[in-house]
Amino acid sequence: xxxxxxxxxxxxxxxxxxxxxxxxxxxxxxxxxxxxxxxxxxxxxxxxxxxxxxxxxxxxxxxxxxxxxxxxxxxxxxxxxxxxxxxxxxxxxxxxxxxxxxxxxxxxxxxxxxxxxxxxxxxxxxxxxx
Numbered sequence: 001x002x003x004x005x006x007x008x009x010x011x012x013x014x015x016x017x018x019x020x021x022x023x024x025x026x027x028x029x030x031x032x033x034x035x036x037x038x039x040x041x042x043x044x045x046x047x048x049x050x051x052x053x054x055x056x057x058x059x060x061x062x063x064x065x066x067x068x069x070x071x072x073x074x075x076x077x078x079x080x081x082x083x084x085x086x087x088x089x090x091x092x093x094x095x096x097x098x099x100x101x102x103x104x105x106x107x108x109x110x111x112x113x114x115x116x117x118x119x120x121x122x123x124x125x126x127x128x129x130x
Contacts, residue, residue, distance in 0.1 A: 002055065005045045006062040012038040013069045035071045042066040046081065053095035057105050060089050064108035082112055098128050 016034050020026040045063055050056030063085055067078055089109050096102040103125045110118040 003045075003048075003050075003058055003062070005041060005048065006058050009038065009041050009045060009062045009066045012041060013065045016069050016071075031071070038066055039070055039073070042070070042081075046084070050092075053092050054099075054101060056088070056092045057096055057101050060085055060092065061101070061104050061108060064105075064112075068108075068111075086112060098125050100129065103129070 012034060016031075016038060019031060019034065042063060045059060045066070048059055050059050063081075067073075067081055067085070070078070086109060089105055093102065093105060093109070096105070103122055106118045106122050106125070109115070110122065
């Protein structure tokens, strides 16, 4: 990833998803702190736009990961952001070449919409990448 904010979001997502898996105690204050940091980074990243389709897709994938991982958020707040991400994704997907990044962005969009056309496109891309 080129964008340092995307890297930070991905790093916190990994920490939150793995938190407590090593058998160590889970502390609510640490979990809440990590979640707050992730939310702040996502808010900052949401205001950024990539200067090329690949950069925009990288931001969108990071945001989908971040918002999917956040804890203790209201569904109304998250739904609005997810819709923004889906709208931005629709614009950039048409510009992206066949790649793993495009496949990943389609997968996140499919997760939130269930649109079969996206899954068909993912299958086509995977057939080309092989």
